[in-house]
Amino acid sequence: MRIAVNGLGRIGRLVVRAITSLQDSKLELVAANSLAESDIIAHLLNYDSTHGKLTNRFQYNNNYLFNSTSKISLFRQSKPETIPWGKENIDIVIECSGKFNSKNAAIAHLTAGAKKVIISAPCENADSTIIVGVNDHLLNSNHNIISVGSCTTNAVAPIVKILNDKFGIQCGHITTVHAYTSDQNILDNSHKDFRRARSCFASIIPTKTGVSTSLKEVIPELANCLDGSSVRVPTSNVSLIDFTFYSHKTLTVQSINNEIKESAKLANMKDILDIAPAPLVSVDFNHSKFSAIFDPYETKVVGKNLGRIVAWYDNEWGFVHRIIDIVKIVELCCRDER
Structure with missing residues (x-):
């Protein structure tokens, strides 16, 4: 499977790091498109303030990034339809630029030959x-434009599904306490979101999240039952889900914790859901590959039907590994169709 990445920001660079470190013969990262210069791309791949230094470091010239195990063609096109994906025989483009997140925009990659x-x-x-x-069994070879949702949706959806299957969720609210991202300002400056316009280091910043919209698509039986909000905090990585819900069945702290702990042992939750082994803090989950790490020490029940759970997630590294999981599933679907 020949893979390309469009956009080498935080997620795009970590996708490059993760795929090239796997050394999986079925997944070959062969091309990337970015408007940045080769030298800064290589430097930011090799040295990451959050995830550390690469041991197998990239070198560069005007046309390639390369290290001892990988050689990646570099393109600098602003429009996806002009990138030579066809010439590179690209099977999958991982769209990480943040600019082409609609189907109509992403189709340009198919027009270019992907x-x-x-x-x-x-x-x-x-x-x-x-x-x-949650719903990866629905993916098939006829799907050409595939969304992986958001890091927050990947964190909360498995736990919401577990709780809904066991206890039945009448309604609920998701709050994500989220590390700052590059969409925010270091110092106060103009932004379409008045609150994100403010310094990400100086304040706790309430903002919006699309998690409830994404959940409707992956757990449709809970459409119109859930809502969500986000609070950005002055930390560089690792976020937290705080989910409060009203159930059909009677809840206890023990029944919630036991159900999630047992579900984490299932095959479909391998590398997806983990359990915090102690009362930990956000830095302890940096560079975690899991979608979510459930914190049983924070579970609360009020009355018989109002429950609250907390889960941690590395909103960068964990999310990147779910992208790669979907690449692997697509590869398997296409192989089965042949």
Whole structure:
């Protein structure tokens, strides 16, 4: 499977790091498109403030990034339809630029010769929105524009599904306490969101999240039952889900914790859901590959039917590994069709 990445920001660079470190013969990263210069791309791949230094470091010239195990063609095109994906015989483009998150925009990659596009963001009109551990069984070879949702959707959806299957969720609210991202300002400056316009280091910043919209697509039986909000905090990575819900069945702290702990042992939750082994803090989950790490020490029940759970997630590294999981599922689907 020949893979390309469009956009080498935070997620795009970590996708490059993760795929090239796997050394999986079925997944060959052969091309990337970015408007940045080769020298800064290589430097930011090799040295990451959050995830550390690469041991197998990239070198560069005007046309390639390369290390001892990988050689990646570099393109600098602003429009996807002009990138020579066909010439490179690209099977999958991982769209990480943040600029082409609609189906109509992402189709340009297919026009350029790619066979499929995986969008690293929500996309309501995608052929499918796939959350690993929740609805990945629905992915098939006819899906050409695939959304992986958001890091938050990947964190909360597996736990919401577990709770709904066991206890029945009448309604609920999701709050994500989220690390700052590059969409925010270091110092106060103009922004379409008045609150994100403010310094990400100086304040706790309430903002919006699309998690409830994405959840409707992957757990349709809970459409119109859930809502969500986000609070950005002055930390660089690792976020937290705080989910409060009203159930059909009677709840206890023990019944919630036991159900999630047992579900985490299932095959479809391998590498998706983990359990915090102690009362930990956000830095302890940096560089975690899991979609979510459930914190049983924070579970609360009020009355008989009002429950609250907390789960941690590395909103960068964990999310990147779900993107790669979907690449692997697409590869398997296409292989089975041949």
